[in-house]
Every structure is written in C-alpha cells, then in structure tokens.
Amino acid sequence: MGDPGLSGRFGQFGGRFVPESLVPACMELEEAFRSAWADPAFHTELDDLLHHYGGRPTPVTECPRLSAELGVRVLLKREDLAHTGSHKINNVVGQALLARRMGKTRLIAETGAGQHGVATATAAALFGMECVVYMGEVDTQRQELNVFRMELLGAEVRPVSSGSRTLKDAVNEALREWVASVGNTHYCLGSVMGPHPYPWMVREFQRVIGEEARAQCRQLLGGSDPDVVVACAGGGSNAAGIFAGFADATTSSLVAVEAAGGAAMATGIPGVLHGMRSALMQDEEGQILEATSISAGLDYPGIGPEHAHLAEVGRARYESAADDEVLEAFQRLARTEGIIPALESAHAVAWVIAAAKRSEMPSGSTVLVNLSGRGDKDVAQVRDILRAQR
Numbered sequence: 001m002g003d004p005g006l007s008g009r010f011g012q013f014g015g016r017f018v019p020e021s022l023v024p025a026c027m028e029l030e031e032a033f034r035s036a037w038a039d040p041a042f043h044t045e046l047d048d049l050l051h052h053y054g055g056r057p058t059p060v061t062e063c064p065r066l067s068a069e070l071g072v073r074v075l076l077k078r079e080d081l082a083h084t085g086s087h088k089i090n091n092v093v094g095q096a097l098l099a100r101r102m103g104k105t106r107l108i109a110e111t112g113a114g115q116h117g118v119a120t121a122t123a124a125a126l127f128g129m130e131c132v133v134y135m136g137e138v139d140t141q142r143q144e145l146n147v148f149r150m151e152l153l154g155a156e157v158r159p160v161s162s163g164s165r166t167l168k169d170a171v172n173e174a175l176r177e178w179v180a181s182v183g184n185t186h187y188c189l190g191s192v193m194g195p196h197p198y199p200w201m202v203r204e205f206q207r208v209i210g211e212e213a214r215a216q217c218r219q220l221l222g223g224s225d226p227d228v229v230v231a232c233a234g235g236g237s238n239a240a241g242i243f244a245g246f247a248d249a250t251t252s253s254l255v256a257v258e259a260a261g262g263a264a265m266a267t268g269i270p271g272v273l274h275g276m277r278s279a280l281m282q283d284e285e286g287q288i289l290e291a292t293s294i295s296a297g298l299d300y301p302g303i304g305p306e307h308a309h310l311a312e313v314g315r316a317r318y319e320s321a322a323d324d325e326v327l328e329a330f331q332r333l334a335r336t337e338g339i340i341p342a343l344e345s346a347h348a349v350a351w352v353i354a355a356a357k358r359s360e361m362p363s364g365s366t367v368l369v370n371l372s373g374r375g376d377k378d379v380a381q382v383r384d385i386l387r388a389q390r
C-alpha cells in the first residue's frame, strides 16, 4: 500500500476521471500533498494536533466477555474514542492543515452518517475557516443530531434532494461546487475514493490507525500480529487506514465488511464514478444502482479503488453483513463490553460473530476489529427500529 505515482492507479483501478475544469485543482492538490507529506514540519504539526486535539493514540481494548462467548480473542482499535467520535477526524485534520498551507479559506465536504461532516465542521472551526457540508436529504433525517452538531460548529448544511438523496448524491453536489469555487475552496473528501490524489492521500492520513494498532498488538501479543484484521467499509477509509499498518504482516489476513445492500465488491463490476475507476453497483446499461443500508455511512454503491485492487491481488477479502446481523451485533457489543459501536462499525463486529459461529476462525485466533466510531449518533434510530419490531 504505497505511492500510486502520478497516474493514481492501483492496478486497473483508480485514476482521475474528472471534467477538464477540475484537472488543475486535482493536480494542485497532489503537488501540495506531496510537498507537505515530505516535509517534517507538516508531520510535526499534524502529529501534535492529532495528539493534543484529536486524542491519539487511541487504545486497543480486550473484549473478555465477547471473546469467551465466541471462542476467539477479540481486540478493538478504539477510533470511537477519538475527538468527534470516529476515525474521520484523522483525515480531516490532515486535509484542513493542507488547505491552510495552500492558502484556502473555505472547506466543503460531503457526508453520509454525518461523522465526516461533523469532523470537517470541527476542523473548520479550529482553523477559522468557512464550512459548507452537502448531505443527502434522507441522511439529514436519520442523522438529525449530527446536522445540529454541524450547525453548532458554525457550518452550513445543504440538504441534497437529487437521486437517492444519500451519500452518492452528496458527493455529486460537492464535486459540482468545487468546480465553481476552487479558487478559495478545498474539497475535504471523506474517504479513500474520488479522483487521484484523494484515495492515496486519505489512506495516508488514516495510516496512523494501522501503525498504532500494529505496535499496540505486538505489545499485547508478545511480538505477534493478530490473525485477522477486520474493518467495515463504505468508501473504505478506516479499512484502508488499518490495513496499511498490516499490509506486510504475512500472518494477518485482512477482511473488510460492507453493508449487504451496498456491497460493491460482492455485487459490483468495474466502472467509473466520482472521478475514479473502481468496483461499482450498476445495471447492464452502466446506470449506478442505489445502495440501501441501515447505516448512512455505508450506504454507498462503490468502494475506494485501492480496495478493488487489494481484492483483485488477493491481499484482502471483502465480506458483507445484513442489517439484522448488524442490529444484533450493535446490541451484543453494548451488553457484553459496555461499548456502543457506530452502526457502521457494528458491521465488522457482525462479521466476527458470524465467522466465529461458522468456525471460520480456529478457536483461540486473535481478531483485531477497527471500531471506527461510537454509536451515540445511532441510538435514536436503533431505538425506533427495535420499538417497531416489538
């Protein structure tokens, strides 16, 4: 999981499929990122912010009760404990620093679950920047609390009423706005998707998860790596971040878990969307299909191009979890460990529960789950679903 070079290709995936008017903006961003990433002063400032403001390093937590029930040793990388409640802050602090270095005064972002929007609004407040967040209308309703949070932080939330009114449509709107306002505006994209350099840049900003986790696991496991590393995948940034730390760990298998209704790897075929070539859910005519998931953050018909490549070369496996399994995992982690996961992260937990039940992992295996976020934002939605089921 290295530098994809100027073409931004990961095997046959990735690239930069944007209108001509956006090519200079992508190239300016790539140049700025290459220069910042090679600059020790940028890393010093970023590390300092992630530590004193973001709350890093996040711990790795043992799950003794869940482990006893499943017969495998479950460890959680606690991104839920990062400032604003998810891994999204790692990427956003990096991009906001970069935007300031580029002389931009305004951030725009898309958001699904609202976590990336909240993180972007937070970074904009921290750096005194203007902030506009595009969010599908459907998501503004199911993630009402995060809309209010963004507004509290001084951001303007623009509901998107086109298409399926979810994440895909919010990305379309943000890309459209970026074309018009690129002079003073940085598009703070929230996952390892979009045109080059985003998939690479966002993975590098999230790499800190994997690097910390590898060292923490080695300490806990007497110098060994976990047998399995699992993360949920919408666009795929928390998965890419944790995988980056274990890509060369030959004894660790890597598993990403998509929503069953948004499983681009299981049901998708290669195509182009949002500036990238990747695996996408589409019909025979190439029309993008609508994803459906209980979790707004995984409600996306594609996945980042590096994931499509990791699957093609066999380095990572892509699985999916259905909404009912996710609801079950959400409650089970709460009851056994006192940790309420984000619905997105509950996909990873659901796969571990299912795989342990199928005896897919030998008894006594060690599984590291990236707990990408906390479930506070989802509690009202889950309450309503469970009440309706009674």
Ligand SMILES: Cc1ncc(COP(=O)(O)O)c(C=O)c1O
Pocket: 086, 087, 112, 113, 114, 115, 116, 190, 191, 192, 232, 233, 234, 235, 236, 237, 238, 239, 296, 297, 298, 342, 344, 345, 372, 373, 374
């Ligand atoms: C807590 C949490 N986890 C995961 C995701 C999915 O994003 P990604 O696949 O880029 O990590 C989101 C997206 O909103 C999220 O809020």
